[in-house]
Amino acid sequence: MTPPPNKPEYGPSGRKLIYEEDGTLCRSCNEYTDFQFVTGKALKAPRPAVASAVPATTAPGALAAVSSDDLIPGSRTYVKVPPPDVNQLGRSSWTMLHATAAKYPKDSPTDQQKQDMTKFLTLFSHVYPCTWCAKDFEKYIRENAPKVDNREQLGRWMCEAHNHVNKKLGKPKFNCNFWEKRWVSGWDEES
Amino acid sequence: MTPPPNKPEYGPSGRKLIYEEDGTLCRSCNEYTDFQFVTGKALKAPRPAVASAVPATTAPGALAAVSSDDLIPGSRTYVKVPPPDVNQLGRSSWTMLHATAAKYPKDSPTDQQKQDMTKFLTLFSHVYPCTWCAKDFEKYIRENAPKVDNREQLGRWMCEAHNHVNKKLGKPKFNCNFWEKRWVSGWDEES
Structure with missing residues (x-):
């Protein structure tokens, strides 16, 4: 435009x-x-959505105290958080999408589950509120159909879709061999 | 289980x-x-997903420095972030859902847009990775069909769906008269 x-x-x-x-x-x-x-x-x-989420003691300057002007009228807990920008929206949506792939059936999803996931990703590309991002994702899906035969396939497909966007934005590529540790199993933290 | x-x-x-x-x-x-x-x-x-996102100077104790053990092998930027828990996933997904309602056509969406949004929300309730949350959202949609005739309707429907979850979790109710300021227009910040 x-x-x-x-x-x-x-x-x-x-x-x-x-x-x-x-x-x-x-x-x-x-x-x-x-x-x-x-x-x-x-x-x-952007601030915590709920005032009570603000820790009582914080590092100097790390978080300002919440004044009554910061609160939504009539609320003692919800602060006036601005609508998300393109970056916050992107981070939130990738978290949801990768976690969704991480919970997809490991083996042998039903035909219904395969159809649901493919349709969900297609509709996501229609309703996503950043219009230029949505158009780009729609094109990516058209040229790279979601791989929905099992979790490993879908998790890698999502990682590659994300890297496609990373590249466009000049961000580093994520090594997709680590997709499962990042989104399913964690990093083998020691006790 | x-x-x-x-x-x-x-x-x-x-x-x-x-x-x-x-x-x-x-x-x-x-x-x-x-x-x-x-x-x-x-x-x-949980930490910033990209090490370079860590500011060079931070308030004392606010953010620890990133050591090489914290980085994903072979990467100079991506840190080992654990998979999202139910709370992070919830915050991320509500951000995406409310923002989606905020960008829905203000007036007279087409029949296709109405169908797409209804189907998107239904499929979301099938693929959402927190299984008990997904079942609850599916039931809510079955009993309270998404209102998709215009943006105001959908934004309020989403706000009420979120309050249904807030109530279950013992969280305060959000005053849905403010849904548009929270997700579309902002809070009239002064320059």
């Missing part, structure tokens, strides 16, 4: 800014810092 | 422990502390 008149095309992050059809900036498609740059609004940093 | 012989039924969190059919503890259905209690393994705390 071309930026509306008098609106910039790129943000301080260097990323192209994504606007909605009504000319406002897309919350779930841009970074917090870029959003702040365009809107001139001082975005509060 | 009944616990295997010589395995406890409840964890230190007070929650009933959920075991897999093979007798191991379900990672995505239990809390980190309960997992540690049963397995005797010293779980490393």
Whole structure:
């Protein structure tokens, strides 16, 4: 989408800014810092969603105390957390997706389970709120059909799909030989 | 599921422990502390997934430095993060779900969009890796069909579905009149 008149095309992050059809900036498609740059609004940093989650003693400057202005009117626990930006949304969604692969049947999923997983991933690419990410994922699925014959296949497929995005964003590649330790079994921590 | 012989039924969190059919503890259905209690393994705390995300200077004690033992073999950036527990998975998934509602068409979604969203939520309840959470969400959807006629409807439906879970977990209720500020527009921060 071309930026509306008098609106910039790129943000301080260097990323192209994504606007909605009504000319406002897309919350779930841009970074917090870029959003702040365009809107001139001082975005509060993401904070624990529940005030009671703030530890009583914290390292100096690590977490500010919660004032009543920070709380949602009428609530003694929920703080005013801004909507997620594209990065927070990405991290959350990959956590959900990889964990879903990690719990997929190890061997011999039923035909129904295979269909459900394939359809779930396809629909995810339709409803995902970062529109450009969704389009990219949809294309990836079209060109690389999800491998749903067993957990190992699906876990690796997800890892490779994630690496496809990592590459686009200039992030390092994750070694997919470690997908199972990262998402299923853990790292053999000693007692 | 009944616990295997010589395995406890409840964890230190007070929650009933959920075991897999093979007798191991379900990672995505239990809390980190309960997992540690049963397995005797010293779980490393969740950390940034990428070492370079650790700020160079941090408040004293706020974040430990990353040692080479913490890194995934062969990687200079990815640290050994344990698989998500039931709480991290829940937070991540609600972020994705609410943001998805926040980006649903404001008015007049097409029949295809309505069908896609309903089917997506139903499939989510089939593939979600915390099995008892998934069953509960499936039942909730069966008894409270997703409202998909417009964004406001869906956003409130999601908020109420989340409050249903909050209640089960003894957490405070979120005032759904604020769903749009929390997930779409933000809190009118001043510049």
